[in-house]
Amino acid sequence: MKKWSNLWWLAGLVVALVLPLVMTNPAYRGIAVYTLLFTACATSWNMFSGYSGYVNLGAAVFYGTGAYSEDLLANHLNMSGGAALFWLVPLSGVVAMLIGIPVGLVALRVRRHTYVVITIAIFFVFQLAATNFGFTGGTAGLTIPFIPWMASYFDVPFYYVALAVLIFAILLSAGVRRSRFGLQLLAIRDDEDRALGLGVQVAAVKLTGYVMSGFVIGMCGAIYAMKQGQIYPQFVFDPLFDITVALMCFFGGFGTLVGPIIGGVVLESAQQYLTVTYSSGGSLYLIIFGALFLLVILFMPRGIVVYVKDWWGRRQSRIESSQTAATAGVAS
Amino acid sequence: MTTLLSASNVSRAFGGVQALNGCSLEVRRGSITGLIGPNGSGKTTLFNVMTGYVKPDAGSVTFEGQNITGARPNKVFELGVGRTFQLTRIFARMTVLENMLVATQREESWLRGLTRSKSSPRELEAAMEWLNFVGLAHLAKLEAGSLSYGQRKLLELAYVLVANPDVILLDEPAGGVNLTLINVIAEKIQALNEQGKTFLVVEHNMEFVMKICHQVTVMHQGTDLVTGTPGEVRTNPAVLDAYLGGGDETDEELEELANG
DSSP states (O other): OHHHHHHHHHHHHHHHHHHHHHOOOHHHHHHHHHHHHHHHHHHHHIIIIIHHOOOOTTTHHHHHHHHHHHHHHHHHTTOOSSGGGGGHHHHHHHHHHHHHHHHHHHHTTSOHHHHHHHHHHHHHHHHHHHHHOTTTTGGGOEEOOOOOOOTTTTHHHHHHHHHHHHHHHHHHHHHHHHBHHHHHHHHHHHHHHHHHTTTOOHHHHHHHHHHHHHHHHHHHHHHHHHHHSEEOHHHHSOHHHHHHHHHHHHHHOTTOSSHHHHHHHHHHHHHHHHHHHTGGGTTHHHHHHHHHHHHHHHHOTTHHHHHHHHHHHHHHHHHHHHHHHHHHHHHO | OOEEEEEEEEEEEETTEEEEEEEEEEEETTOEEEEEOSTTSSHHHHHHHHTTSSOOSEEEEEETTEEOTTOOHHHHHHHTEEEOOSSOOOOTTSBHHHHHHHTSOTTOOHHHHHHSBSOOHHHHHHHHHHHHHTTOGGGTTSBGGGSOHHHHHHHHHHHHHTTOOSEEEEEOTTTTOOHHHHHHHHHHHHHHHHTTOEEEEEOSOHHHHHHHOSEEEEEETTEEEEEEOHHHHHHOHHHHHHHHHHOOSOHHHHHHHHHO
């Protein structure tokens, strides 16, 4: 079993590495970059919200902060367009984390459902701020120095940087799951007061998880800003981003390592494909997403990964019991 | 015997209800102290005040001579006061073993948790040892949510024990548990007590209390009514009065109290 799962990971990595070499259509490469970015965001979101049960519907706070940091840093440092802008990506992730500290201190004072509402409220505060402040360029947004790469080749560097960020996100999430810190997040999910009474410093653990998830999401925002060239407040502080990332995790498997990866790859590539193919009906995917969300909640409330695992387990035990019955029949 | 944990003149109101009204309690080192009283007399609130879950309006809580009034639950636990809950609380979607591991390091900073693995070999060994002690070792890999009620009680006891606290507060350890298991739990508590562990036990099962406790405090209407040995408490007229006046105790319980 263990060996098989390692093989799956390896196969996935190989496919991801060769994909842009095989897939030469720039439109599809673009889809692949967004898929990687969203999968990384979902993985990172799940590392806090999935493990701790604190559903964050304001993850775009990190994404937008990362995007704006990238542009602001590039402009203030008078950088010219090119690969050097990638150095600002981790820096933007750090800025998103720093912004996450006061935000987390406010939002994490409350529990569960109230927390969800607070994260949405804080998200709108950020969107409003980005729209109205002078240094963010208001509704006109910000522009990053022009990157003079050939159109046919443009997305390839973005692809590999996004892939690196995704791999980092997966390793981080897996590391957290194995650490004592991860155990404490799970304990908080199951019973926060009980965890507190067993010495878990819940406030510090929650804030750390929240801020950590902001690092990767902020980096993804920065890569998006670089790729787009121009950012607007309503697209980087986008309520759809909040919902999509959460949906990916619920779809694939909330609180599991593989779930957000499956959810991200399936949903984001499907969404991008539909948008590109039916560009006139750009909101078609929203209707499909809504229907899908309902189906998942109704029939697979714990996500595909858990559903398939359960199904496989039941199937195996059925086979085993029928085999035992057969042997018993022979014996008698 | 010296005092290990004590509450003095603790008061706490919830809305218009005075749950605790100048209540004092003393737990001596190495003892099993019982805390009984009619429903709603404030036993669980006193537990919550002593373990940091509820801040008192007045009065103080002392542990090993140190004032711990109003300290956070994690701090109280870190110092060495463990507790169980009346309605058993376990981590339902984690395995039995993971439940145990949550409590293994009571003096560790959260920062350390970021850089170390879930468990060290020593912690695993201790966790399995205590699971073995309560007879749950064979269920270690199972999701804790699938345990029966009685097994959950034992698991809760085990993961408080694994942290090696100096005093353990048990909120109705025999509540809703079958007779055989009640005896098992009583034996475990006595065995641990002989090794030097101190206990404070809230319990409605009088037979259980009278059998294992060295000293019993009776609470009534948010205050401590009588403190004494089980024998003294049983025959005290004020205690019988409190139970009769309480109105919500059954005849069997009164009979049990009178006959021990």
